[in-house]
Amino acid sequence: MSAPLDHVLAGLPGIRQAAEDFYKDLHAHPELGNDEHRTASRAAELLRGWGYEVTENIGTTGVVGVLANGDGPVVLLRADMDALPVRETTGLPYASTVTVTGDDEQEHPVMHACGHDVHVTCLLGFAQLMASGRDAWQGTVIALFQPSEENGDGADAMVDDGLADRVPRPDVALAQHVLPYPAGYVGVRRGSFLSAADSLRITLYGRGAHGSMPQAAVDPVVMAAMCVVRLQTIVSRELAATTPAVVTVGSIKAGASPNVIPDTAVIELNLRTYDDATRQQVLDAVRRCVNAEAAASNAPKDPLIERLNAFPPTVNDADVADRLDRAFRTHFGDDAHTIDLQTASEDFSRIPETLGAPFAYWGIGGIDPGTYRAADERGTVAQDIPVNHSPAFAPVIQPTLDTGITALTVAALAWLGTDAAG
Structure with missing residues (x-):
């Protein structure tokens, strides 16, 4: 362990209980995208108390805290804040019972089913450690709390609201995500990591008729069925x-x-790809297949193809990922890994790309190690381990939070530590 890292992490035992309490409270009070007012307010209040210069309400509820500590690199670290419209089934004593009234005037349950409560807690824990350990590092920390990642519009909202004019230009941008790996696990990879995602709604037009007289109709149900089959050939x-x-x-x-x-x-579909060329090839193929099936059915009108949301691919900068990999392996030893390619998607990359900073994104585990090991030995990980967005997804508090706070600290000090190389 380096001297700066040793010094900063010495404060971890002293904040552990507060971090755990904050996490339980946040898990019990989830908020949907662009409505993270309570979460954002609590983050801003804590950051101010630790000496950060705080800006709130960036792109709806976004929060940025800046801690300048002399000359040196500028490192941006990001956490997403929003929850999902999922009814929690974890049975935890701090499980969410929150519901909200949607635009349809119906009550919808809300849950932190993707672990963003872990992300917020860990970034705040890191921010506190860095504030109390300023004599061990030099440079500037930017702690960014982003709204509405699940909707794919939160990063763009912050960018469009002038984020670049509100923070120093970062030399590097970093982020992490809790995943269904054993708690204590830390994994990064160079190059492609998370997929691009495009969600489409396709309306197919036919001609209605009585079910007993199909000859008078152009049947959009059959058209849709043929489209589903054809799309699987892409x-x-x-x-x-x-x-x-x-x-x-x-x-x-x-x-x-x-x-x-x-x-x-109407059919709705989701596409996952890992580079721009493949993404465009698949999008073009979807349009071609759907239009061809409509033409084959003699549809009276061309299909309407609408894009509901789009996430960019997350492609880690090779140099940044290599530096993180060295730092993680030095500190975490056998718990540091090269993580597999992931089919999940993120909008984080829009922030560093807009700010002109190289970036990397990594994963940490959140599953009880014994539970994961037993499922792995049975060959039933896919069946027995709840994944992100599951109503049963519940990261174990420890060592998940310690690992996440430590990983952010190790990563930042790879640039900010007084003995940092490169």
Whole structure:
């Protein structure tokens, strides 16, 4: 362990209980994207108390804390704050019972089912350690708390609201995510890490008729069924076997009666790719396949293809990832790994790309190690270990929080520590 890192991390035992208490409270009070007012306010209050210069309400509820500590690199670290419309089934004593009224005037449950409560807690823990250990490092820390990652619009909202004019230009940007790996695990990789994601809604137009007279109709249900089958050939027949991609049709909606052929059918799908060329190839193929099926069915109108949301690919800078890998392996030893390619998606990269900073993103584990080990030995990890967005997803508090706070500190001090190289 380096002397600066040793010095800063010496404060971890003293903040551990407060971090755990904060995490439980945050988990019990989740907020959906662009509505993270309580979370943002608590983060801003704590940052101010530790001496950070704080700016609130960037891109709705975004918060930035800046701690300048002499000459040196500027390091930006980001956590996302939003929760999901999921009903929690963990049974935890601090489980969420929060519901909100949606635009449809219906009550919807809310849960931190993706671990963003871990991210916020760890970044705040890191921010406190860095503030109390200023004599061990030089430079500037930017702690950024982002809204609405799940909707894919939070990073853009902060950028569009003038983020670049509100913070120093970072030399590097860093972020992490808790994942269904054993708690204590830390993993980074160079190059492609998280996929791009595009969600599409496709409306297929037919001609309605009585179910007993199909000859009078152009059946959009059959059209939709043929589209679903054809779309599955994009990955299996148009991409090389070594090119990872996913095409998932998650929703089909058509009609309201068994004896009525409807006028329209709607399918919604999600695409995952890892580079811009493959992404465009798959998007073009979707459009071609859908239009061709509509033409084959003699549809009276071309399909309407709408993009619901889009996430960029997360591609780690090789030099940044290599420096993190060295730092993680030095500190975490056998718990540091080269993490697998992930099919999840993120909008984090839009922030460093806009600010002109190289970046890297890594994963930490959140599953009880014994539980994970037992499932691994049975060969049932996929079946028995809840994943992000599951109503049963519940990272164990420790060593997850200690690992996350430590990983952020190790990463930042790879640039800011007084003995940092490179």
